[in-house]
Amino acid sequence: MNPSDKDKMSEKTLDAELVAQAKAGKMSAFELLVNRYQQRVANVIAKFIKDRHEIQDVAQEVFIKVFRALPNFRGDSSFYTWIYRIAVNTSKNHLVAKSRRIQNTQVEFEDAESFGSNEDYRNLDTPDAVYSRGELEQTMSKAISQLPEDLKQAIVLREVDGLSYEEIAVKMDCPIGTVRSRIFRARDAIDQAMRPLLSEQSTRKQHVR
């Protein structure tokens, strides 16, 4: 049975529910929120900062600031609009602080010459991190490309074009229940493909610790 529009928990209400629980001290609710918005925040930061490691560090800083400022979030704007502003300010502050650090660092002329650009100077990714990131992205891309065409179309219309289930049903000329099922099956197929790699990574991390 499909819930009516009135009965559905909209994405805004879902955010509000998770925010309310996080405000009440439920860290697990905040964790769900972070994982929900991590990529959109990283995309915003990437407009200012190029180094991938720094993007991850700044994203972490953004969410820590978000957590501390949660009591001030009244819900006048959407949760994403609010964290977007925090992400932009944190990125700008990071760049300002970094330029100060670079100005304060005495770099020998020969050393400075050996760095072709500031970009190289900043790129401090470890080979391990590059490898695991590459592996993750490759597995994901492969899993997406191997999806049956109807599932791939449904998930792309939802995630990339941002269409609602109803709009996708019209576009794909199928019942809304089919859209629900296709989107779920697409996600589940990716989930199954990623699980062995992610559990391997978490085991590797535990060994390193």
Add this chain to the structure above:
Amino acid sequence: MSDKSKQNISELMDGELSNDCSRFLIKRMQSDESLQSSWNNYHMLRSCLQQEHDAPVMHNLGAQVIGQLNKEADFTESVETNHKSGWLKSLAGAAIAASVAVVAVFTFNQNQVTPGVEPLPIYAKTSEQLVNPPNAAMVRVEQPVRYTRYPSLTPQIQTYLTESNNQPQIPVYYNAEYANKIIIQTRQKAQQNIAEE
């Protein structure tokens, strides 16, 4: 974990699940690692498809953030404990200093008391002295109002005042050693009286 639960997660993140089911699922997800993992992986797929501007694909940043917040909370707690223990240390130091001062005052006062001479009582003169003794060596003794301090009043007026006086007793402060001596003497007299009877 059933496929139905996972499909519910998929619908929840798209705002397509009913309010009741959503609330129930949010609660379940917080205690079920497998459901959390599906939530994370479904969002990672979203991340990968929405990835822009050379941003890295983010995965489970939530766990890192919560870890960092917990670390900071532990650090703050330990700093507060250290701060408290420092405060306790200084308080203990102050207490020792105060004890030494009290001993010094007592010793000094004992030297001042002339044997055989009754020290004069000190009457409370200020509102503060009604509550606290004037100095550390004094004790508070509740006494009825004594109008003999005012010899200029006629005996009739004194009697009238004493009889009509319903005011609370005014505390009078005596040297602690003297007060103890009086108490001991009173008890000894009482015991003697009982023995004689």
